[in-house]
Amino acid sequence: MNPKLDVARLSALQGESSWRDSFLQWLERLYASPKLYSLSLTNPLTRWVTRRRTQKLFDLMAGFVHTQVMLGCIRLNLFKMLHQAPADLKQIAQRVNMPEPVLQRLLLSAVSLGLLEYRSLSRFGLGPLGVPLATHDGIAAMIEHNHLLYADMQDPLGFLSNAWQGSMAAYWPYAHDAQAATRAAHDKFSRYSDLMAASQGFVVQEILSSYYFDEHQCVLDVGAGKGRFACDLAVHAPHLQVQLFDLPPVLALAKNNVEQRGMSERMNFHPGSFLHDELPLGADLITLVRVAHDHPDEVVKQLLQKIHAALPLGGALLLAEPMAQTLSESFKGPTQSDAYFHFYLLAMGAGRLRTPEEIMQLMAEAGFTQIEHLPNAMPIHAQLIVGRKSKCLPL
Numbered sequence: 001m002n003p004k005l006d007v008a009r010l011s012a013l014q015g016e017s018s019w020r021d022s023f024l025q026w027l028e029r030l031y032a033s034p035k036l037y038s039l040s041l042t043n044p045l046t047r048w049v050t051r052r053r054t055q056k057l058f059d060l061m062a063g064f065v066h067t068q069v070m071l072g073c074i075r076l077n078l079f080k081m082l083h084q085a086p087a088d089l090k091q092i093a094q095r096v097n098m099p100e101p102v103l104q105r106l107l108l109s110a111v112s113l114g115l116l117e118y119r120s121l122s123r124f125g126l127g128p129l130g131v132p133l134a135t136h137d138g139i140a141a142m143i144e145h146n147h148l149l150y151a152d153m154q155d156p157l158g159f160l161s162n163a164w165q166g167s168m169a170a171y172w173p174y175a176h177d178a179q180a181a182t183r184a185a186h187d188k189f190s191r192y193s194d195l196m197a198a199s200q201g202f203v204v205q206e207i208l209s210s211y212y213f214d215e216h217q218c219v220l221d222v223g224a225g226k227g228r229f230a231c232d233l234a235v236h237a238p239h240l241q242v243q244l245f246d247l248p249p250v251l252a253l254a255k256n257n258v259e260q261r262g263m264s265e266r267m268n269f270h271p272g273s274f275l276h277d278e279l280p281l282g283a284d285l286i287t288l289v290r291v292a293h294d295h296p297d298e299v300v301k302q303l304l305q306k307i308h309a310a311l312p313l314g315g316a317l318l319l320a321e322p323m324a325q326t327l328s329e330s331f332k333g334p335t336q337s338d339a340y341f342h343f344y345l346l347a348m349g350a351g352r353l354r355t356p357e358e359i360m361q362l363m364a365e366a367g368f369t370q371i372e373h374l375p376n377a378m379p380i381h382a383q384l385i386v387g388r389k390s391k392c393l394p395l
């Protein structure tokens with residue numbers, strides 16, 4: 001059975017019908033008219049618009065093929081291979097032990113998607129979208145991991161009514177079992193923690209380039225995983241002391257990782273569950289990186305209250321994770337990354353993708369003030385919200 005899921009309140013949609021509704025209905029009639037479709041193709045300007053819309057729809061239809069082409073290339077290690085040196089069909093076929101005619105289909109498809117590019121002497125090299133796949137193991141690991149999600153979603157409607165039964169739910173033990181830390185096998189924790197550590201680099205970069213840590217003395221990272229952010233932060237801001245809080249099996253992995261990076265002296269480890277335990281005291285900044293979206297509102301509210309209680313007056317919470325497009329942004333055009341996260345988090349458990357406004361509201365309810373949505377360069381990786389524990393005495 002699925003857990004009790006939150007329903008997002010989309011306040012701007014609750015208003016009276018507006019001139020915008022009428023405009024959109026008029027536009028819908030235009031789009032539906034076969035006569036207008038034919039007419040639009042006769043004029044270079046309108047032809048461009050219609051072609052673009054058709055191409056976008058085609059891409060939606062073909063999305064599964066696109067992702068499988070990318071996965072096929074990763075499984076054959078093509079991106080790393082061609083990053084070392086471009087190669088022709090024959091050379092690649094020998095290296096991956098695959099017949100040339102079928103391999104060629106894969107290579108040509110990858111070229112059409114910008115993953116590979118043609119080079120001189122009939123060779124293939126990396127295209128602009130292939131380069132990050134060769135150089136960032138975290139992206140390749142996430143693409144491989146998505147295989148679980150896509151297997152769960154084979155039947156999209158069946159998935160919606162039974163989302164909690166698939167392999168993604170089994171992958172994330174804590175997302176549907178409050179006692180997972182004592183009940184689930186330890187390799188389940190290392191499996192997701194390795195993936196998180198591998199994929200956290202871009203998020204860490206967003207945080208370190210968007211927030212000044214100078215005013216803080218001690219940072220507590222809640223849901224710290226293997227401590228990648230904690231270590232990078234300790235290097236970035238050498239004056240900081242860092243505390244890590246996570247489930248006991250995960251913190252054991254973090255301890256090893258921190259030791260390997262030679263940073264044990266800067267770190268304190270606090271194993272526990274924020275569902276059952278209080279957070280350690282002493283930090284004047286608490287960070288929550290890709291944690292809140294794993295949990296339903298009820299859990300997030302309790303967690304934010306615990307964070308508020310653990311902070312000194314004037315202390316701050318910095319929350320970073322992917323967030324949903326706001327309604328005003330959606331009027332400018334759709335973003336496809338939201339669809340991915342909505343389905344990923346549903347397959348995982350009872351968490352959800354929230355808009356910055358929803359998160360700010362939850363933080364305000366937990367007692368935070370001066371809540372700011374920080375601008376950052378790559379919101380697709382994570383958006384950032386900071387809130388403070390007021391120094392003012394309550395009236």
Ligand SMILES: C[S@@+](CC[C@H](N)C(=O)[O-])C[C@H]1O[C@@H](n2cnc3c(N)ncnc32)[C@H](O)[C@@H]1O
Nearest residue numbers: 174196200223225246247250273274275289290
């Ligand atoms: C999606 S991972 C993110 C890890 C890391 N912050 C990152 O961005 O890579 C969420 C983390 O929250 C931890 N977590 C989940 N439930 C928890 C709980 N009840 N108490 C403490 N940590 C928890 C998980 O073990 C995991 O390390």
